[in-house]
Amino acid sequence: MDQARSTISKIFNGEPRSYTRFNLTQNMEGDNSQVEMKLSSDMDEEVGGNGVGEHAKHHPHQSYTTTKPQQRPPRNVCFMVAGIMLIFVIGYLIGYLAHRKSDVGSPACASAVSTNGEDDTIYQTETVSSLDWSDITSLFKSKLTQDSVEKSLSEFSSDSHQAGSPGDEALGNKVLKRFKDYGMDPWTDEHFVRIQTSPPSGANKVTFRGKTFAESGFLSYSALGSVQGAILYAYYGQMDDLRRLQDLNINANGRVLLVRAGKISFAEKVANAVSVNASAVLIYPDPADYSFDRETDLFGHVHLGCGDPYTPGFPSFNHTQFPPATSSGLPSIPAQTIRASTAAAIMKEMGGGNPPRGWADGGLQVYKLGGDDDLASVDVNNVLVEKKIHNVFGVIKGFIDADRYVVIGAQRDAWGPGYASSTVGTSLLVELARTITEMKNKNGFKPRRSIVFASWSAGEYGAVGATEWLEGYISSLNMKAFSYISLDGAVTGPTFKASASPLMYDLIQSTLKEVTLPNDPSKNLYSQVVGSNWETAVMEPMKMADSAYPFQTFSGIPSVSFRLTSDKDYSFFGTSLDTKKNLVINVFRVGALVKTAGEIAGNVALRLVHDHLLKMNVEKYSSLIRSQVAQINREVFSLQKSNRIPKTLKMQWLMSAMGSYSRASRRLLTLIQNSDLADTEQCRIINDRIMGVERNLLSPYVSPRESPFRHILLGSGSHTLGALLSHLAAIKDGSAGADIDVLRNQFALTTWTIQSCANALAGNVWEMDNQV
Structure with missing residues (x-):
């Protein structure tokens, strides 16, 4: 030319x-x-x-x-x-x-x-796109309207859609059709999972002083059978509560623990009871915590983990050769929910002394700890059945790095209507898919990376559908999925709270500054933050019951789970009363808040697929590692000073690994500041190093079947820094379970996990600064 x-x-x-x-x-x-x-x-x-x-x-x-x-x-x-x-x-x-x-x-x-x-x-x-960030956010807000959100809420509202039921399948087909209408070329995954349902009689039984109470609520994955023991009131069943009883010289061995619902998950309450050799657990909703009728049944599960516990570490596909194994998180004792009226009747007849201060601040008339002669019988006869469940997916493909994607997911099933637990999330999922698809097809938005929309089933049983998908595709997901956004339980009030990977804290902060309050467009969500430290005010630890937890700690995918909530927890989760009527009564302007929740999730997702470099701050883990290592160092110094542990155990290796990560993260930030955003290959290399941080913090030294939550900072098990601290505390207390050799092993494995993460973050082998 x-x-x-x-x-x-x-x-x-x-x-x-x-x-x-x-x-x-x-x-x-x-x-x-x-x-x-x-x-x-x-x-x-x-x-x-x-x-x-x-x-x-x-x-x-x-x-x-x-x-x-x-x-x-x-x-x-x-x-x-x-x-x-x-x-x-x-x-x-x-x-x-x-x-x-x-x-x-x-x-x-x-x-x-x-x-x-x-x-x-x-x-x-x-x-990639002719639209700048302000154009994209303005376009997104204009297309995600309250009217369209409320139409979806009506469409996906259902009275009965328990996992694997016809109602669940019908909702899944609706989601699939909407994805097809958007031109997303959707697909489904089938899984054959085993879950526990209520007994053939429809109720389990609790017998106390000659009176039998038939309870229609149940806890899936409970141990089965009939046990007897003296009832012991243990407040919320937290470990601090059980230690308080030990301080009062009250032995929980062989007792039936009566505990309130709340504070921690049902599974954690039962696991704590097992640790003190209790014979069974009864869980009730105290009227001080739950505002519903005293005859209301509670539903849930007690698997201390995620996914199908009968195929731990393996995907429950129909063609899978299942090993003869069960999850270590299954409880060994029966557990059962009882109504508040049943708890009141039992407590009224109990003896024993008065409970510690604060334990009697509830809605029952009488609170007693229980005596040795307060014998009760607990009969749990749940039925283990196999269910076919469907996960439904759609994708908006990126224009540059199409093989890198963020996953937005929502639980579809529920124990009853599940309006707040699943309807809101499912409606947001399809509305986000519609909005972003329209932006791409009609308005010239061209995302660099892909967005996968996922509708999960069997979420009420411990993120079963999501976990089985992760187990089935783990080898590719933790290399290509760079983030997960959960929409479950997103709206129960006006105040923003979140649990997330530290990598995503900066992104969450910027999102709060860009999303306005539903009742005052002149102010943003960040204006709600009280105090100078926004992280303390907003961020919470991610719990095992959180649907994002397996993505974060099992697959090493940076995740965020957020909600608009109130000071008092929404009390209808896990009941048949989680209806639109109750949500509207308890939450002002539900439709506007659901739209705001959609703007939050959409803003996070769009930023992740729009920017040349992933908006994730690798230095955030430096401060977290430094904080935990400092605690360990103080404990080691104290125990060596008192000759509880040998002075040959050196902190220098763990400290050096911490320093290696800190240096590698700072160098990557310097590279990012000096990078050429027009260089697609360089951006991809940097993004891959960012994506590897979460994955490389999964301990490679434990089995994903035995210890699935392998994240050494946010996971659960003996491989974590938290477990190392607990072991030091056990040595300090003179516990019989303390073992110096085990402690040395914990030090070595955590040190090399951090060092390996630092090496990978540093880049090529000739760029590593390995001082260990």
């Missing part, structure tokens, strides 16, 4: 037309980029210097024979010039049209011109 222009210019002007070529080069020593500018005449000189002209210059004695050109008649010359001009005009038009077609036909890389405000230097960069 340029040659054609040059030739025509020579014909008319006799001189070539100069043009300018700009090359953006990266200055790795600072933030300023250098721009190289060359004229065509300079290029001609360079070409001549390397070609025939240079050859003639260095060989002056070489002779050349020249002949005088033959003269042509003026008429022939005119015809020749006219013919040449016609040929080049036709060539010019063909080249122009072909060039224009090429520009229009390439959706993945559009040219954008940027201007540096300081020196007005113009340079060319490569971008």
Whole structure:
């Protein structure tokens, strides 16, 4: 094309037309980029210097024979010039049209011109979308309307959709149809999972002082059978509560623990009871914590884990060869929920002393600890059944890194209507899919990376559907899925709270500053934050019962679970009273709050798929590691001073690994600050290093079947830094379970897990700073 222009210019002007070529080069020593500018005449000189002209210059004695050109008649010359001009005009038009077609036909890389405000230097960069961030957020907010959200809430509301039921399948088909309508080419995954349901009689039984109480509520995955023991009131069943009883010289061995619902999950309450050798657990909703009728049944599960506990570490596909194994998180004692009225009747007849201060602050008339003669019988006869469940998926594919994706997920099943627990999340899921699809198809939004929308089943049994999917595709998911956003239980009040990977804290903070309050568009959600430390006010530890927990601690995928809530927990989860009516009564302006929740999730997802570099701060883990290592160091120093542990156990290796991670994270931030965002390959390399942090904090030294939550900072098990601290506390207390050799092993494995993470974050092997 340029040659054609040059030739025509020579014909008319006799001189070539100069043009300018700009090359953006990266200055790795600072933030300023250098721009190289060359004229065509300079290029001609360079070409001549390397070609025939240079050859003639260095060989002056070489002779050349020249002949005088033959003269042509003026008429022939005119015809020749006219013919040449016609040929080049036709060539010019063909080249122009072909060039224009090429520009229009390439959706993945559009040219954008940027201007540096300081020196007005113009340079060319490569971008995916013609929309900037403010355009994208404005467009997203305009399309995610309250009317459309409320229509989806009505469409996906259902009175009965327990996991694997026809109601659950019907909702799944609705989600699938909506995804198809959006042109997302959706798909489904089938899993065959085992869950416990209520006994054939419809109720389990509790017998106390000759009176039998039939309880329609139940706890899936409880141990089965009939046991007896004296009832012991243990408040909320937390470990602190059980230690309080030990301080009062009350032995829980063989007792039936009566505990309140709340504070911690049902599974944790039962696991704590097992640790003190209790014979069974009865869990009731105290009227002080739950505002519903005293005859209301509670439902839940007691698997201290996620997924199908009868295929631990394996996906429950129909073709899977299942090993003869069960999850270590299954309880060994029966557990049963009882109504508040049953708890009141039992407590009224109990003996024993008065409970510790605060334990009697409830809604029952009488509170007693219980005596040795307060014998009760607990009969649990749940039925283990196999259910076929469906997970439903849709995808919006990215234009640059299509094989990198964020997953947005919502639980679809519920014990009853499940309006707050599942209907809100499912409705938000399909509305986010609709909105972002429209932005892509109609408004020119071109995400760099992909978004996967997932509707899970069997969430009420411990994120079973989600975990089975993770187990089935773990080898690719933890390499390609860079984040998970949970929509479960997203709206129960006006105040924002979240649990997330520390990598995502900065992204959450910026999101709060961009999403406005539903009742006051002049203010953002960040204005709700009380105090100078927003993380303390907003962020909470991610609990095992959280649906995002297996993504974070089993798969090493940075995750966020958020909710708009109130000071008092929504009391209808796990009951048949989780209805639209009760949510509307307890929460003002539900529709507006659901739209706000959608804006939060959408803002996080769009930022992750729009930016050249993932908005994740790897330095956040430096402070968390430093904090825990400092606690360990204090305990080790104290125990060595009192000769409880040998001085040969050195802290220097763990401290060195901590320093390696800190240095690697700082160097990556420096690289990011000096990176060329137009360099697609460099951005991908940096993003892969960011994505690897969470995955590399999973301990490689424990089995995912025996210890599935392998994250050494946020997970659960003997491999974690928290377990190391607990072991030091056990040595300090003189516990029989303390073992110095085990402690040394914990030190070694945690040290090398952190060091390995630091090595991977540093990049190539020749860039590592391994001081251990």
